[in-house]
Amino acid sequence: MLVFFALDPLTPTRLMRTWSFSSAGTLVFGRQAVRHHLREACDRLGANRVFVVTDATLVKAGLLDQTLEPLVGSGVAYQTFDRITPEPGVERVRECIAAARAFNPDAIIGLGGGSNMDTAKLVALILAHGGDPLDYTGDCRVPGPVKPLICIPTTAGTGSEVSAAAVFTDTANHIKVSCLSPYLRPNFAIVDPLFTVSCPAKVTADSGIDALTHAIEAYCAVDNDRFPLPPGEKSVYQGKNPMASLMAAECITLVGRYLRRAVKDGTDLEARDGMALAATLGGLAFSNAGVALVHAMEYPVGGAVHISHGAGNGLLLPYIMRYNLPACTHALAQVTTLLGDADSSAKAHRESDEAQAERAIELVANLRVSIGIPARLRDIGVTKDLLPGFAAKAFSIKRLLRVNPRMPQSEDEILQIYDSAW
Ligand SMILES: NC(=O)c1ccc[n+]([C@@H]2O[C@H](COP(=O)([O-])OP(=O)(O)OC[C@H]3O[C@@H](n4cnc5c(N)ncnc54)[C@H](O)[C@@H]3O)[C@@H](O)[C@H]2O)c1
Numbered sequence: 001m002l003v004f005f006a007l008d009p010l011t012p013t014r015l016m017r018t019w020s021f022s023s024a025g026t027l028v029f030g031r032q033a034v035r036h037h038l039r040e041a042c043d044r045l046g047a048n049r050v051f052v053v054t055d056a057t058l059v060k061a062g063l064l065d066q067t068l069e070p071l072v073g074s075g076v077a078y079q080t081f082d083r084i085t086p087e088p089g090v091e092r093v094r095e096c097i098a099a100a101r102a103f104n105p106d107a108i109i110g111l112g113g114g115s116n117m118d119t120a121k122l123v124a125l126i127l128a129h130g131g132d133p134l135d136y137t138g139d140c141r142v143p144g145p146v147k148p149l150i151c152i153p154t155t156a157g158t159g160s161e162v163s164a165a166a167v168f169t170d171t172a173n174h175i176k177v178s179c180l181s182p183y184l185r186p187n188f189a190i191v192d193p194l195f196t197v198s199c200p201a202k203v204t205a206d207s208g209i210d211a212l213t214h215a216i217e218a219y220c221a222v223d224n225d226r227f228p229l230p231p232g233e234k235s236v237y238q239g240k241n242p243m244a245s246l247m248a249a250e251c252i253t254l255v256g257r258y259l260r261r262a263v264k265d266g267t268d269l270e271a272r273d274g275m276a277l278a279a280t281l282g283g284l285a286f287s288n289a290g291v292a293l294v295h296a297m298e299y300p301v302g303g304a305v306h307i308s309h310g311a312g313n314g315l316l317l318p319y320i321m322r323y324n325l326p327a328c329t330h331a332l333a334q335v336t337t338l339l340g341d342a343d344s345s346a347k348a349h350r351e352s353d354e355a356q357a358e359r360a361i362e363l364v365a366n367l368r369v370s371i372g373i374p375a376r377l378r379d380i381g382v383t384k385d386l387l388p389g390f391a392a393k394a395f396s397i398k399r400l401l402r403v404n405p406r407m408p409q410s411e412d413e414i415l416q417i418y419d420s421a422w
């Protein structure tokens with residue numbers, strides 16, 4: 001973990017707020033990374049019994065076999081749970097925890113998209129501290145280190161392999177919930193872009209726009225030195241800081257360059273490399289700076305209707321960029337350039353920040369259409385009467401709202417955004 005504090009160059013007497021930057025313990029990135037580095041990861045963690053959390057689609061795609069190959073004959077015993085469903089309800093997570101407990105592993109491997117990696121994190125948490133996943137939702141409620149954890153993403157989107165979050169569905173209350181804790185960052189993230197090649201176009205599109213949402217929310221977050229964290233409260237998120245912004249910017253550039261290509265042709269390996277890197281960089285950015293209103297507003301939607309987290313975010317993103325525009329005009333103007341808009345450098349010198357920021361919204365909306373993400377809540381089965389309830393839930397997720405450059409003052413303000421997206 002890097003900790004940084006400095007004098008603000010404009011007002012040298014004022015000490016800027018301290019920021020820090022955290023990641024997975026070790027990040028390995030590249031084609032064949034799992035084959036060449038999983039064994040070493042187990043050795044370094046002293047793992048002799050590993051429990052692998054995955055799903056049936058990945059077993060069928062051959063990714064479980066590829067993952068286990070370096071462990072065969074190595075003396076590392078393993079057991080697999082392959083019944084995770086997308087965005088799992090807490091009941092399925094509990095089932096997985098029970099299976100893991102019976103095996104008594106000394107390390108957990110999350111193999112899959114965010115759904116599987118997050119479940120692996122919850123297994124590592126409960127095996128170390130007991131209780132139930134619902135006991136730990138919210139910010140910084142995990143009391144200490146969890147079981148050693150290795151995450152291997154098979155989608156390019158969530159960044160969970162480096163992040164401090166574990167998301168699941170609180171089925172009784174119809175909402176996605178999240179446990180956020182520095183202890184939930186994996187000890188090892190092994191990112192092999194080849195593991196994403198079998199992703200269908202829809203999964204590529206949905207997870208890819210999730211990565212873009214992470215990066216835009218981190219890039220436009222409230223500044224670290226104005227981050228409104230109430231005294232005595234702890235948060236994994238700290239607002240915009242230079243390291244997170246660097247990574248968010250590169251993520252946005254890579255998504256602009258490669259997401260359409262990866263959706264159009266899943267065997268385009270350059271695009272898969274680019275998107276895998278984008279997702280990990282987006283994860284590094286948001287898991288330090290924070291995600292904000294888009295995520296707060298997606299959680300109730302995803303809990304109520306059948307839409308993936310990424311598609312829900314992609315649907316909402318342009319509407320929230322519009323709401324945020326007055327509070328982060330310059331950052332959004334920069335997003336236009338980062339997205340590689342062909343006109344942007346030519347226009348930059350004569351166009352106002354505001355006009356450029358408007359174009360960022362247009363570019364994201366166009367990208368969304370071109371990769372098949374729905375543009376309206378009514379198109380995904382949301383009825384208008386649900387919106388006030390969504391607004392009340394989103395308004396209550398203060399740990400996300402305070403990262404947003406424009407702080408909604410009431411449920412009604414959020415309701416208006418939902419209305420515009422309906
Ligand atoms: N922990 C975090 O930091 C974080 C961040 C963002 C989102 N999330 C959460 O992650 C979840 C979404 O994760 P996701 O977008 O990665 O999708 P996912 O894990 O839900 O997977 C979606 C589908 O794609 C399939 N799939 C995944 N990889 C594949 C591959 N290589 N080939 C073929 N099929 C493949 C899966 O089997 C599944 O059916 C949500 O619950 C979301 O809230 C977590």
Ligand SMILES: [Fe+2]
Nearest residue numbers: 158210214309
């Ligand atoms: Fe996300």
